Amino acid sequence: MITIPFKNEGQFLYEEIYEFLKNEIILGNLKNSEKLPSKRNMASHLAVSVNTVDAAYGQLVAEGYVEAVPKKGYYVCEIDTYLQNEKRAVSKNKVETEKNEIDGIDFSPNMIDQRIFPYDAFRKIFKATFNEYDLNLLNKPDIQGEPELRKALVNLLYRSRGVVCTADQIVIGSGTDHLLQTLDLLWGNSKEIILENPVYLKAYNIFEKMGNKVISVDIDKKGIRIEPLKNHKNVAIYVTPSHQFPLGISMPIDRRIKLLNFANKEEQIYIIEDDYDSEFRYNEKPLPSLQSIDKNGKVIYIGTFSKSIAPSMRISYMVLPDSLLKTYLEIADQISSPVSSLEQRMIAAFISGGFFEKHVNKMRKVYKEKRITLMDALGQLGDQVKITGENAGHHLLIQLNKGLSEKEMCERALALGVKVYPVSPYFIHGVSKKFESMVLLGYGSLTAEQIYEGINLLKKAWEL
Amino acid sequence: MITIPFKNEGQFLYEEIYEFLKNEIILGNLKNSEKLPSKRNMASHLAVSVNTVDAAYGQLVAEGYVEAVPKKGYYVCEIDTYLQNEKRAVSKNKVETEKNEIDGIDFSPNMIDQRIFPYDAFRKIFKATFNEYDLNLLNKPDIQGEPELRKALVNLLYRSRGVVCTADQIVIGSGTDHLLQTLDLLWGNSKEIILENPVYLKAYNIFEKMGNKVISVDIDKKGIRIEPLKNHKNVAIYVTPSHQFPLGISMPIDRRIKLLNFANKEEQIYIIEDDYDSEFRYNEKPLPSLQSIDKNGKVIYIGTFSKSIAPSMRISYMVLPDSLLKTYLEIADQISSPVSSLEQRMIAAFISGGFFEKHVNKMRKVYKEKRITLMDALGQLGDQVKITGENAGHHLLIQLNKGLSEKEMCERALALGVKVYPVSPYFIHGVSKKFESMVLLGYGSLTAEQIYEGINLLKKAWEL
Structure with a gap:
């Protein structure tokens, strides 16, 4: 007869019985077509209630380990041996979560000014909706x-x-x-x-x-x-x-x-x-x-x-x-x-x-001011910098006629804690001469102080 | 000289000037390379301020109708005639918005019980988030x-x-x-x-x-x-x-x-x-x-x-x-x-x-009760109805051995205001005999009363 070493580790009794029998079936100790003890016998043998055994057998039947044959009893089902591939041990290649934040000044073209978001209006709307x-x-x-x-x-x-x-x-x-x-x-x-x-x-x-x-x-x-x-x-x-x-x-x-x-x-x-x-x-x-x-x-x-x-x-x-x-x-x-x-x-x-x-009008005003600030700050860099794309959106482009490559521009800026964005990745078949030494400056999320400081740092970085 | 028939219909003056000139260009009354009056002349001619004309000309330049040549003035650009296809008049084929609601009892397998949704918890979480x-x-x-x-x-x-x-x-x-x-x-x-x-x-x-x-x-x-x-x-x-x-x-x-x-x-x-x-x-x-x-x-x-x-x-x-x-x-x-x-x-x-x-436990209890109710109600239909798939989810399947087709089952039910769902659409290559006369009954959104009433109506509809 089956002996179950009850451990009582926070499990229900029926779960222990279920787990034990399941493992015996998986290990082949209980074989295909073998008959399990009747619920009553099992209960008296383990000194538990019939209901407890009923719950354990029920779960085994539901999962397909055991078959209930009406008026005959419970029989072990045929289960294939589970194959475990040898090459299993794939090393966990820790995936880095994308982080866009840097500590310095980020001229990202994809950011908006969170400070002017209409939080209260949204709260009211959530409440109503x-x-x-x-x-x-x-x-x-x-x-x-x-x-x-x-x-x-x-x-x-x-x-x-x-x-x-x-x-x-x-x-x-x-x-x-x-x-x-x-x-x-x-x-x-x-x-x-x-x-x-x-x-x-x-x-x-x-x-x-x-x-x-x-x-x-x-x-x-x-x-x-x-x-x-x-x-x-x-x-x-x-x-x-x-x-x-x-x-x-x-x-x-x-x-x-x-x-x-x-x-x-x-x-x-x-x-x-x-x-x-x-x-x-x-x-x-x-x-x-x-x-x-x-x-x-x-x-x-x-x-x-x-x-x-x-x-x-x-x-x-x-x-x-x-x-x-x-x-x-x-x-x-x-x-x-x-x-x-x-x-x-x-x-x-x-x-x-x-x-x-209302919100868009407010934002337009705010971004317009940011843009004026950025244009003013860029003005201090002199005529080595050509500005384009400044009439709309949250970003503009600047081009240096100083021999620095786009890559150098980005790297030197980053070394001083300023992130500017290369334009070359947007070109499908390589960048033509006309667009060399060009970077994107987004100003959506920056304050006037950050814009002036950022441009000052760029001036240093690019030795203008 | 140009005469603009100001209408003042809630438009800004500059918009009227802009609209007028734009249309003249589109119609070909102002031709490619034609020079526009200077801003000052135009302003004095129309008895408006120079700023107003400036705004109108600015918009025309921005949109590409007019070109500003530094130190020379404003010139009309070359614009192709816009071709309008003859077959244009596509009749508006009013698209009906999908409506799943019926007035009677809907045994939809895709609906949940809205009454037990934890509205207050979500309000609190919104507030905190x-x-x-x-x-x-x-x-x-x-x-x-x-x-x-x-x-x-x-x-x-x-x-x-x-x-x-x-x-x-x-x-x-x-x-x-x-x-x-x-x-x-x-x-x-x-x-x-x-x-x-x-x-x-x-x-x-x-x-x-x-x-x-x-x-x-x-x-x-x-x-x-x-x-x-x-x-x-x-x-x-x-x-x-x-x-x-x-x-x-x-x-x-x-x-x-x-x-x-x-x-x-x-x-x-x-x-x-x-x-x-x-x-x-x-x-x-x-x-x-x-x-x-x-x-x-x-x-x-x-x-x-x-x-x-x-x-x-x-x-x-x-x-x-x-x-x-x-x-x-x-x-x-x-x-x-x-x-x-x-x-x-x-x-x-x-x-x-x-x-x-907590919510899932509550729902499980609620759906379990609904399921017991549905099983009880179905019990009254006698042994002409076979029930399957009842151990999980929010729906089960019933099959009639009475010669009614699935289509007849759905239609007769609908005639009494009860919606049941055919199983055949889920079969890719036609339904085998084994699954004929079978429909889906979802119970996620129904009350006990609706379930009993619905099954009673099905009994009538299918003459059981």
Whole structure:
């Protein structure tokens, strides 16, 4: 008969019995088809209650170690010996968590000013939105995005960017990268993808990783060149006309019209307009979006709340032309929405309550001041520094005509505790002479003091 | 000289001037290279200030309608005529927003009981998490998931599912669908994907849409069959061993070991274990996960908070074996995380604060009662109804041996205001005889009264 060495180490009795029998089966001490003692016998043998044995046998049956044969009893099942591979001992390769912080001054182009975030408005909105009497609060979000957010966007996009659309055309995504993945699924790799060079790298990587034919087209001073597009008939062209990323060029109207007219030539040509930081334009009122000029349903308009609210909220939106809606809905139906409905509703309330525009106006003012400060500080570096891309967004570019390479510029700055960002990684086929010795300076998160101190340190680092 | 018919309809003066000149250029009334009046002349002609004209000209220059030539003046740029396609008038095909609600009784397998959600705990956690002194609050989330959530999961998964891993192996995704997409990117379509039949359809669709070779393997009463897997050497096998979706089978230990041993034979074989509702098992303690038995790094473990917290929060997690981490990090680096960091932190606090386990225990009790109620109600239908898959999750299956087809069962039920769900859509190659006349009954969101009433109505509908 079986003897169980009870240890009573915080386990239930039934668990000890279960564990013991399980191991005996795994070790082969209890063999296939062997009959276990009846529950009553086992209980009396172990001096425990029948219920305890019943619980242990029940668990063994549920997991498939033992089979209960009605009116006969409990039998051990046939279990294969588990093979353990010899090469098992893979060394734990400690993965370093990405850290973007440095102790000094970080001219990151991806950061915003946390100090002016409307914390109180968000608290109020959370309180109002997180309401247990709302029976949809915990349900799966609408595949295309929560209706209230899409409705709020229809008005906002019309007022701010001249975008004309209905809520049915809007798709809410968890960031621009996710929306680009959705477009890829929609086209199923059937389209060539043309991107600007230099380019928002993640766009390039996503389309390439997903198996598309990806073509890079150089930009000139007006944006993407039109000539190299000719002969492409089934293509999507990804552009950032408001504020080319990373060079900061704003595409003038003649190039916009040339681009749209190119798209108008073939049914299968679309333009993806990534309007990622259009809210932040300082000298003039924002340029009208490509989508607002387009009369033929050629433009897919993409925007994000990363810059205008916070990068921590992964919410972006796209406006699809009618011609893509049917296919989109077929695709969307097959994949759940990745965007939290609570945050979608909070942002909807933030927009409809008028908080969004107020906040953007405030931010625009703050960033404008930061930009003036940075321009002033850069002025002290003299005419060895050329500034571009300064009219919009949260970053600008500076170029040295002093013979320092981009790499030297970044390294020397870092040695003094200042982080500036190279522009070369955004170029797909190497950097042309025109863009050598150029770095990105973001100013979204810095104070005036930090900006002056940072530029002073750069002056030292680069011996200007 | 130009005459501008000021309308003063809530526009700024400079906007009216800008709009007027822009249209003149578009219409061709102001031609390429034509010189505009100087700002001073224009101002005096229109009886407005020079600043007003300056703003209008500035906007025209910014948008590329006009060029400012230093020391010479403002010249009209060359703009192509914009082509409007004739086929423009695409009729607005009103897209219906998906509505899942019906007025009667909905036995949906995807709904949870909103009444027991811990609203107050979440309010407290929001208050504590949404803290302006936390300088990371608004930053982009860690690509792999917020460290605090990953750490909390290491302990939780070990305690609840025997999963052994480090925080470095955990990836936070915006739902299971997103994690499957990530795996696809990681393997770059190089692997065959084997899925159970019947199957969680979205898994099937995602892998197929993303261009993989997808193979369906029938299940028997123990889960996926092992024999058809032979000869596949570079393959990922997607399974739901705790509670097969949709049939509710729990894979017994011998099949689990057979499956793991199959994976152990080749380096390029992986198992995707989708443990989507393992928290809800009512008769025995939960079965150990495949991952907890695996000693060779063959199992990718996937879990979700959709069932245990709320479907509205799009947060799932996966545990990657060491051998996949390096490639994962290369991919992850190229795409931003789609998961809101605020909600990640809130869930981390929900787990670390002990709220999660308390909540799950409460829910388990509630769902267990609902299940007992449903079983009791079904008992009244007599032996024409066979019940399966009732030991776990939020749904079970019933099969009629009365000659009604699945379609008739659903339609007749709906005619009396009761929604039951067909099982056939989950079968990839048509339903075998064994699974005919079978429907899914979910009970997550229903009260006892609704369950009794619903089953009574089904009795009438099906004439039992």
